[in-house]
Amino acid sequence: MGDRTPRLGLGTFEDGEAWDHTDTVEAVDEHAIVRGPIADRPASGEYDDELYHATDQGITWRWDVSTEDWVYFGGQGCSDQPVPGTSHFDAAQLVHARTAETPVWNVEAHGIEGDGETEVGQDVHELLAKVESAGGGIVYFPPGRYLLERTPLIGDDTIVRGAGRATVFEGTRPDGGEGRALLSNRGYDTVGYGGASNWGVCNVRIDSPASNGIMPAHAENVRLENIYGDQIYYHHIDVVSSKNVVIDGYWATRGGEAGSDAPIQFDNQTSEIVSNSVWNGTDELLAGSDGAPTRNCTLENFEIDPGNGPDYGVHIHRNGNESITISDGYITGCLSAAIRGDTGDEIADLTIDSVSCIENARGISLGQIKGGRRELTINNVTIRTDNRGLAAGSGIYVGGFDGTEIANTIVDGEFTNSILFDDMDDLKLSTVTATGADSQAFRFRENVDATLTTARAADCGDAGIYSGPGCSVAYGGVSFTNVGREVVVDGALREWTSS
Numbered sequence: 001m002g003d004r005t006p007r008l009g010l011g012t013f014e015d016g017e018a019w020d021h022t023d024t025v026e027a028v029d030e031h032a033i034v035r036g037p038i039a040d041r042p043a044s045g046e047y048d049d050e051l052y053h054a055t056d057q058g059i060t061w062r063w064d065v066s067t068e069d070w071v072y073f074g075g076q077g078c079s080d081q082p083v084p085g086t087s088h089f090d091a092a093q094l095v096h097a098r099t100a101e102t103p104v105w106n107v108e109a110h111g112i113e114g115d116g117e118t119e120v121g122q123d124v125h126e127l128l129a130k131v132e133s134a135g136g137g138i139v140y141f142p143p144g145r146y147l148l149e150r151t152p153l154i155g156d157d158t159i160v161r162g163a164g165r166a167t168v169f170e171g172t173r174p175d176g177g178e179g180r181a182l183l184s185n186r187g188y189d190t191v192g193y194g195g196a197s198n199w200g201v202c203n204v205r206i207d208s209p210a211s212n213g214i215m216p217a218h219a220e221n222v223r224l225e226n227i228y229g230d231q232i233y234y235h236h237i238d239v240v241s242s243k244n245v246v247i248d249g250y251w252a253t254r255g256g257e258a259g260s261d262a263p264i265q266f267d268n269q270t271s272e273i274v275s276n277s278v279w280n281g282t283d284e285l286l287a288g289s290d291g292a293p294t295r296n297c298t299l300e301n302f303e304i305d306p307g308n309g310p311d312y313g314v315h316i317h318r319n320g321n322e323s324i325t326i327s328d329g330y331i332t333g334c335l336s337a338a339i340r341g342d343t344g345d346e347i348a349d350l351t352i353d354s355v356s357c358i359e360n361a362r363g364i365s366l367g368q369i370k371g372g373r374r375e376l377t378i379n380n381v382t383i384r385t386d387n388r389g390l391a392a393g394s395g396i397y398v399g400g401f402d403g404t405e406i407a408n409t410i411v412d413g414e415f416t417n418s419i420l421f422d423d424m425d426d427l428k429l430s431t432v433t434a435t436g437a438d439s440q441a442f443r444f445r446e447n448v449d450a451t452l453t454t455a456r457a458a459d460c461g462d463a464g465i466y467s468g469p470g471c472s473v474a475y476g477g478v479s480f481t482n483v484g485r486e487v488v489v490d491g492a493l494r495e496w497t498s499s
């Protein structure tokens with residue numbers, strides 16, 4: 001066989017003769033992705049993280065030294081060769097983008113090293129452009145620390161994928177350039193949802209004290225999966241004027257170190273906003289400023305446990321957030337509120353489900369607006385703060401919503417009031433426990449139309465239920481334990497004989 005070397009990424013030599021994997025090849029590129037039928041895959045790989053794409057399967061395999069076996073890496077498979085162990089992420093994304101010729105791009109094959117010393121942002125940016133022009137694919141970053149001196153822009157049908165916490169992204173920024181996005185998408189500066197679509201980032205760690213994190217802007221159909229957040233300037237993930245964004249699997253050990261410090265933010269961009277930007281290596285470039293709402297987005301399977309006491313865990317920022325779901329998560333250590341919506345800004349169709357807010361100054365803060373909000377659901381939520389020096393304000397504070405349901409929820413701690421409402425129409429509460437408030441368990445302060453059933457008010461210093469001016473509150477099946485007074489009435493209050 002001599003000194004012939006196979007063409008990179010193919011199972012044949014330059015002269016067209018088939019390559020026998022059992023033959024000796026003197027020149028081996030350990031960063032190449034070899035392609036061929038599954039029958040030609042060697043029995044064992046030559047190095048950890050070696051990739052082999054089985055063209056007849058549509059599956060890319062990775063050699064895992066620790067298990068001495070080939071393991072599934074990417075691809076969709078075919079009807080007679082199904083993908084073993086595939087996740088929703090692998091099965092649902094890039095249906096039309098993967099082909100036998102462009103399944104996976106290993107950045108090391110393109111001279112991009114994660115050595116923690118070399119700035120590779122421009123090279124990554126150029127590679128992502130090449131991948132998009134080829135129809136998309138998976139861009140794989142092996143373990144390492146990748147220094148991004150500019151914001152690489154992800155294009156259509158492209159997945160950036162790392163090796164979990166071992167793949168670290170850091171944005172290096174000059175003085176005065178701090179806070180610009182670490183990663184964003186092509187079309188960030190357009191209007192509506194005209195930016196890149198069907199893209200994602202998966203299995204990476206963000207440890208970037210000088211930059212913002214991942215910023216989908218004017219993007220559509222984005223999936224951010226298994227993101228590990230350490231140091232950051234503002235937010236690990238900042239969703240700006242985008243729709244259909246799913247954040248699934250997110251762990252934060254710190255909040256931002258600058259003024260806007262919530263680990264997760266749902267945001268939008270209008271003409272008066274001078275933040276939300278990318279860094280091209282020399283200049284700041286703002287996201288498109290048309291006020292397109294952030295719409296139909298989900299944060300799920302997450303833990304926010306910051307060691308530096310940020311103001312908020314999740315921040316719903318500015319007008320124009322619609323159909324946001326926050327579910328199956330845990331938030332602790334926030335000095336203002338675990339989940340906060342800006343005062344005075346409109347929110348529509350917000351769902352908070354199966355979230356534990358433990359040891360924060362407040363739990364959910366969505367107050368200080370007289371109207372314009374609609375559809376709020378809070379279900380299976382626990383808010384508890386045992387530290388009386390930390391507890392402040394209300395465990396839940398909601399204002400301005402038309403159509404709200406709160407169920408299966410516990411608020412426990414020495415908050416001023418356990419649960420506080422202002423200016424609410426069609427508010428329904430059921431199976432809610434409010435304990436430990438300094439003042440009142442359930443405070444319907446002003447202009448609230450509510451029904452409260454199957455609830456418990458306990459260990460509060462002033463009253464179990466307060467109904468203020470302009471309120472109409474019907475309640476039944478409510479138990480009172482160790483409260484100053486059971487009810488205080490300045491507005492209408494009607495007790496049911498049974499819940």
